[in-house]
Amino acid sequence: MIGLVAALLxxxxxxDIRSTKHNLSSNSTNTVRATSEDQVCVFCxxxxxxxxxxxxxxxxxxxxxxxxxxxxxxxTTLDSNVPRPNGAAKxxxxxxxxxxxxxxxxxxxxxxxxxxxxxxxxxxxxxGPRNLGTDLRNDHxxxxxxxxxxxxxxxxxxxxxDVRLREGATPGVKDSVQCTSCHDPHLPTFKFxxxxxxxxxxxxxCHNKPGWIGSRHEQSLAPYPVNGTTTVxxxxxxxxxxxxxxxxxSRLLQTSNQSFGTPFPWAEENVCFSCHQSGGTGIDPARGxxxxxxxxxxxxxxxxxxxLKTDEHQPIFTTHLPEPESVLNTNKHVxxxxxxxxxxxxALPGNVHEGSKGISLSGSVxxxxxxxxxxxxxxxxxxxxxxxxxxxxxxxxxxxxGSNKRLELQTxxxxxxxVGGTGRNQSSYLNNVLDAPDGQLKGNDWQGNHLNRGSTLLxxxxxxxxxxxxxxxxxxxxxxxxxxPHGSQNPRMLRANYSFTVGTPNGxxxxxxxxxxxxxxFLCHDENRLVRPQNIxxxxxxxxxxxxxxxxxxxxxxxxxxxxxxxANCMECxxxxxxxxxxxxxxxxxxxxxxxxxxxxxxxxxxxxxxxDPNYGDRPTxxxxxxxxxxxxxxxxxxxxxxxxxGVKTVYLPVNx
Amino acid sequence: xxxxxxxxxxxxxxxxxxxxxxxxxGESRIDQSKHNFFxxxxxxxxxxxxCQFCHVPNRLETFTVPPALWDAKNRSRxxxxxxxxxxxGPPLALRWAGSTLxxxxxxxxxxxxxxxxxxxxxxxxxxxxxxxxxxxxxxxxxQNYLAMPDEWSGKVMGNHPVAVPYPxxxxxxxxxxxxxxxxxLLAKDWSPDPRAKGLKLFTDKSGFDVxxxxAGVECASCHDPHGTGNEYFLRVPKERSExxxxxxxx
Numbered sequence: 001m002i003g004l005v006a007a008l009l010x011x012x013x014x015x016d017i018r019s020t021k022h023n024l025s026s027n028s029t030n031t032v033r034a035t036s037e038d039q040v041c042v043f044c045x046x047x048x049x050x051x052x053x054x055x056x057x058x059x060x061x062x063x064x065x066x067x068x069x070x071x072x073x074x075x076t077t078l079d080s081n082v083p084r085p086n087g088a089a090k091x092x093x094x095x096x097x098x099x100x101x102x103x104x105x106x107x108x109x110x111x112x113x114x115x116x117x118x119x120x121x122x123x124x125x126x127x128g129p130r131n132l133g134t135d136l137r138n139d140h141x142x143x144x145x146x147x148x149x150x151x152x153x154x155x156x157x158x159x160x161x162d163v164r165l166r167e168g169a170t171p172g173v174k175d176s177v178q179c180t181s182c183h184d185p186h187l188p189t190f191k192f193x194x195x196x197x198x199x200x201x202x203x204x205x206c207h208n209k210p211g212w213i214g215s216r217h218e219q220s221l222a223p224y225p226v227n228g229t230t231t232v233x234x235x236x237x238x239x240x241x242x243x244x245x246x247x248x249x250s251r252l253l254q255t256s257n258q259s260f261g262t263p264f265p266w267a268e269e270n271v272c273f274s275c276h277q278s279g280g281t282g283i284d285p286a287r288g289x290x291x292x293x294x295x296x297x298x299x300x301x302x303x304x305x306x307x308l309k310t311d312e313h314q315p316i317f318t319t320h321l322p323e324p325e326s327v328l329n330t331n332k333h334v335x336x337x338x339x340x341x342x343x344x345x346x347a348l349p350g351n352v353h354e355g356s357k358g359i360s361l362s363g364s365v366x367x368x369x370x371x372x373x374x375x376x377x378x379x380x381x382x383x384x385x386x387x388x389x390x391x392x393x394x395x396x397x398x399x400x401x402g403s404n405k406r407l408e409l410q411t412x413x414x415x416x417x418x419v420g421g422t423g424r425n426q427s428s429y430l431n432n433v434l435d436a437p438d439g440q441l442k443g444n445d446w447q448g449n450h451l452n453r454g455s456t457l458l459x460x461x462x463x464x465x466x467x468x469x470x471x472x473x474x475x476x477x478x479x480x481x482x483x484x485p486h487g488s489q490n491p492r493m494l495r496a497n498y499s500f501t502v503g504t505p506n507g508x509x510x511x512x513x514x515x516x517x518x519x520x521x522f523l524c525h526d527e528n529r530l531v532r533p534q535n536i537x538x539x540x541x542x543x544x545x546x547x548x549x550x551x552x553x554x555x556x557x558x559x560x561x562x563x564x565x566x567x568a569n570c571m572e573c574x575x576x577x578x579x580x581x582x583x584x585x586x587x588x589x590x591x592x593x594x595x596x597x598x599x600x601x602x603x604x605x606x607x608x609x610x611x612x613d614p615n616y617g618d619r620p621t622x623x624x625x626x627x628x629x630x631x632x633x634x635x636x637x638x639x640x641x642x643x644x645x646x647g648v649k650t651v652y653l654p655v656n657x
Numbered sequence: 658x659x660x661x662x663x664x665x666x667x668x669x670x671x672x673x674x675x676x677x678x679x680x681x682x683g684e685s686r687i688d689q690s691k692h693n694f695f696x697x698x699x700x701x702x703x704x705x706x707x708c709q710f711c712h713v714p715n716r717l718e719t720f721t722v723p724p725a726l727w728d729a730k731n732r733s734r735x736x737x738x739x740x741x742x743x744x745x746g747p748p749l750a751l752r753w754a755g756s757t758l759x760x761x762x763x764x765x766x767x768x769x770x771x772x773x774x775x776x777x778x779x780x781x782x783x784x785x786x787x788x789x790x791x792x793x794x795x796x797x798x799x800q801n802y803l804a805m806p807d808e809w810s811g812k813v814m815g816n817h818p819v820a821v822p823y824p825x826x827x828x829x830x831x832x833x834x835x836x837x838x839x840x841x842l843l844a845k846d847w848s849p850d851p852r853a854k855g856l857k858l859f860t861d862k863s864g865f866d867v868x869x870x871x872a873g874v875e876c877a878s879c880h881d882p883h884g885t886g887n888e889y890f891l892r893v894p895k896e897r898s899e900x901x902x903x904x905x906x907x
Binding site for chain 2: 014016017025027038039040041042045047048050053109186
């Protein structure tokens, strides 16, 4: 009985090449098939009169002897030498390069050469994704011996694996990647693949991508694309890469046809936008959300202009050394992959820069790896550091903060917003002992600590999607998103509105106080501390303060400037809010270089006082901020047409320790 | 039970082959074939029949045809045709021994002056520099199926390999000192026993019992030179590639 069952099973014809697209015979139902020739094998093989013997090949490959026939794949991250196609690749290309007619055979029925008529008058392979053409630059390289010594991200397939190296240029040595390494043209499998490529299993037989397993993209359960039948994670490598006919000239990137602000359909960002747009993917049930819509961010009033350049970017997270593009970026462009490594990226609150490289505060290259996380600013320093002048407008039109952020954020500077480390102002008045609004800083937290004088910030606490202004403190606390310096409706990609209007030498910028002009500042700095009048309690003032009887006795001097005497802008005295390193219009008197200077650096419209400084007897050529010989801070300058900052009335209380 | 199952499989396969109507298999039509060099239907003349183009009677006392039947230019090679392997000893070194040699004696153009389609001198059998074929000059004969020794004038390129092992019952044994080229041998690629389809396997151990571990493919595996009723002396019709698929499971 068992034998009978076995026999019945045995005579069932198993699916074979006859059920595939490679059955070109007239008996198939394929679109590309012969009109009357019913042999299957003959389109590739003939037992006698073949072009060559291994295997007996029924197509005349002589045309491939032309050394310039094929344009060979190249890549700046490729370590292997890619020769002209050899071995089995030549066989496949004899149809798939679109040169020979599909029915053009060495021999058929003792007619040499023979031509088999195809249905519908098909001659060469119809134009489409299967026709690779003779330009092989957008196809996975073939016929090369993998250079595993130079590239730790390439490994040889393990013995017994369905993916195998094949014979190449060296006779008898199976050392090369050929079409047949991944495809068996006889297999009735999906795309003739030798094994299932779900989750990139086939690709990863050779491509070792450390950090991919467990990365956000690998873990994603979001439907790809929306309403798709697979998930982003199951789609694996193919979610972004196309092993054949990729739209990108190198690295074989998939792109959609959603051209965005560019005539280039293969623009790098489109690879990301195919998921990272509105409706790009369905909801990932593990996260309860779809892929963040970055494309919308990139269409906002100010954004990192990924659309401006195509083919400028080279990856830096490759193991290929030296990096095809220096980590300190000298080539003006920005692409998604300048900040994110898509093979390793984690989603917030994880590390979105996992696997990236950056520039440290000291100017050295730093790598985000399994043991070290990059600081966010280290990513920014790639362009906004030592090579900033390449990336931002020329000096004549440069915004006040357009300078070298690496130098500006050095922790030895006299004043800086505390990105690179704890700030210089360690006054208790800057401290936030309780949550807002009692503290000077509003003080939500982003690392488990309240914002206080010991806190550090992220660049993205000020430069972020404007929707993240829905909470005080760090943008990381915002439930809105997507976060990050992708784009904002505010100038300079600011998280909240901030007016860049400064006064003239004759008058203030504003006719009245309006908190919205400083909304950005007030996300962290308590507005009440700054705009309430004098004589508020000692526990709730700033250091910019005069007691009655001292100097002019005006109390809260921020209030004086913002509301009481004039309607100034923050940036008239804090012109570059990043640091005091570039303070071209400020004369620091009796403040040693590197001593705390409270981020005071004056706007160009602030003028020197027309007279001698009574504290020192000299006449500075710039607006002066200094300490009197006895150590009390004061200003000596002229602004808004008023020469009231005379160095006597403007002495205020020493910094509260 | 496993053996019984195998028998059932073989029986079923044979039955299937019979139903598919392999016309002409086992049916001798030599007189109607192109191998009748007198012409179809002509049985020959007195003293010379059509068989004698290839065969002579073993005990014929007076011989009316030249004794060098297979290689008129080098009679010493004729020994290869009659030398038989010792079943207990190593296989013959001469890998073109056996029926394939008999075919090539005409079809390699070294003997025959008859215009034959597939002979090496014809343009269809060109030599090329394909990497694998180039090995024929590099002295690894155990992997070199396809070329005759050069002195045999044999650039027999572009032909299906012969004198090669067949993995009968999926046993990857060698044949005539040649190992299976595809290692590891993938069972999915081969029919366990193409004889069920009407093809013929040979043994390199002498005798007539083709058993697992001794089987090989020669010209006559696919062709029956005495005629089959199919085109090209094929044992199985080439239509729908049934011939190829009798061995190759692709």
